[in-house]
Amino acid sequence: MTSKPNFLKPTNLESPGAVPFWEGLQAGKFLAPRCGQCGELFFPPRSHCPECLGDSLSWEELSGKGFLYSWTELFFAQPEFDTPFFLGLIDLAEGIGRIAARISAKTAEELHIGMSVRIRISKPVDGLALYYAEPSRPES
């Protein structure tokens, strides 16, 4: 049992463009903003639509499915992390963007570029629940 959070507290927890995303995680949902002006669904969340710069956003739940685009095993990190740990770069299945997330694997042999992964939401640490990734179990 570890007492380390294994993530860094985001610096934009109170930013208007990110609040619904972080709050969504606390409610168990992985959300992305859709622009109320031009309809663009985009990721990562931010305050203004990258297509038309509109700032009227609604929030939609994503599938949480994705594909491993690349990965690294980190041996060198802030004291908030148990090292080493695996970090994956994940293409979201919706095709709208990528996310960097700790990926739960015990050895590098479990990781293959292109493999299916799921975005999961952690139990709250210091009142904050964040995302991580998990290799998908093979379809039976």
Add this chain to the structure above:
Amino acid sequence: MSVNRKRAAIIGIGAVKVGRYPEKQESELALQVIRDALKDAQISSRQIDGLFTTPDLQGNIGLQTNLLCEYLRISPRSMAEICCGAIAGGLTLKYAADEIQAGRIKAAVCYGAVREGSIGWFKNLSQGKGWSMIEPTALQPYAAYGIIWAYALSARRYMHETGATEEDFALAAVRNRKNAAGNPVAAFAKPITVEDVLRSRCLSSPIKLLDSAASLDGAAAVIVVSEEAARDLSPHPVYLQGWGLHHDPSCVIPTDNCSTSISHFKATREAAKEAFQKAGIRPEDVDVAEIYAPFSSHELIIPEDIGWFQNGEMARALRRGETDITGRIPINTDGGLTSRGHPWAATPLYETVNIVRQLRGTAGPIQVRGAKVGLMHCEGGMMNNGLVMIFGRD
């Protein structure tokens, strides 16, 4: 409007040995290399009417030109502290050349002076400085120390796409170290082997300690003048023949879409294409090159993006010695970021200093015989932007 379309030229260079100078102010390092560059150009500080420098993230933000104007007793008609990630050092040259070609100024000092080794970039990062590059929500919670992890993700993807190995990356680190031994301003001269690199401490796989650039102190300066002035003043002017500049719509790791490559980089490709076009040459015409690779993996990626090799060919080129000092395209003859050392904002100016030495024929043991055309590349973020400059002599 009369605009002087002639080339800008470098007639003076100065650089301190990369290392640690905890006892010195950055301005003291700057004055030292500016003095050396003026002496090398055989001109007086009274003739300087342009001053361009890189950001000082430690303190005097935006006010270095004040300090230097007083210390040098100069009254420039054009000056700027240029901030644009790590291409800033290269941009000082670009804006000095623009102003000279526009006829606004006659002689500019471009310099960069940093004490990253003594003060520490991680300390800055932990205080929130530099965090904007990790602002995107998709990068925040796991952005461990700096951006080594981002380059590691890039390196792993490159391995996946090309079949390159950690041993191939190590070959580039070994080549750099061998070259650094002949560079009087390089930080690291002790020879290393592929085994040493492979056994060095893993930071973020596949990147290990000896694959990485060390953040250190350093300062470098160059004197830029017009083509006419260069012919009058200098026995060996080095001309800026062309440059290319490009920024991709991405911040460190591109997370805004699923289609932007992290194994090869559009910004480098576009900047190189524009530079070759402006200089009227092809990649194979380059005799000696300096590339900005913070990790050995990117010693393979960048030459493929510049156009000397097809994707995935660099591993074989390294084994054949094609990028050695005696090879067909000598790269990082001064040791590169991994062995010359990496005082980040000054790094593009160190690269330029080595290209000038090479084109003058005064590079000593690392001299590329008969070098006439030199290329300098630098980048910012994780290759999100790129600047490529082509230099030549008559």
